[in-house]
Amino acid sequence: MNQCPDIERIIWTDGPDAVPSDHIDDCPSCRAESRRAADLQAALSGMRNRFATAPVGLESKIIAAVNRRPMDRARVVVAHPKFWRGAAVGAGAAAAVATAAIGVMRARRRIAADAPVVASEVA
Numbered sequence: 236m237n238q239c240p241d242i243e244r245i246i247w248t249d250g251p252d253a254v255p256s257d258h259i260d261d262c263p264s265c266r267a268e269s270r271r272a273a274d275l276q277a278a279l280s281g282m283r284n285r286f287a288t289a290p291v292g293l294e295s296k297i298i299a300a301v302n303r304r305p306m307d308r309a310r311v312v313v314a315h316p317k318f319w320r321g322a323a324v325g326a327g328a329a330a331a332v333a334t335a336a337i338g339v340m341r342a343r344r345r346i347a348a349d350a351p352v353v354a355s356e357v358a
């Protein structure tokens with residue numbers, strides 16, 4: 236189904252609630268993607284009053300969410316305020332989580348690929 240890239244983009248920019256529900260109902264791949272985004276939103280919204288401490292499971296959820304194109308996903312999530320608004324997270328918390336998430340992914344990536352992270356990938 237060629238719609239999927241568009242649907243995934245919507246999931247990670249406008250948030251999982253913005254996606255047409257009939258496609259989600261019909262497409263296991265986008266349904267899974269939507270669930271990952273919703274999990275991430277839920278984890279982030281749980282952090283509202285805990286600015287510095289990531290909830291248990293957040294790291295694994297982020298890693299799962301960005302599995303396929305880690306830095307693309309990270310950049311998209313960080314760059315789209317609508318996603319954060321969906322998570323009902325304050326700007327300060329969002330920035331803290333984003334910074335932490337990127338750091339985790341960079342570290343994981345270095346270990347996994349044994350290759351340096353190119354600066355442009357992290358912008």
Ligand SMILES: [Zn+2]
Pocket residue numbers: 236238239242258262264265266
């Ligand atoms: Zn799909």
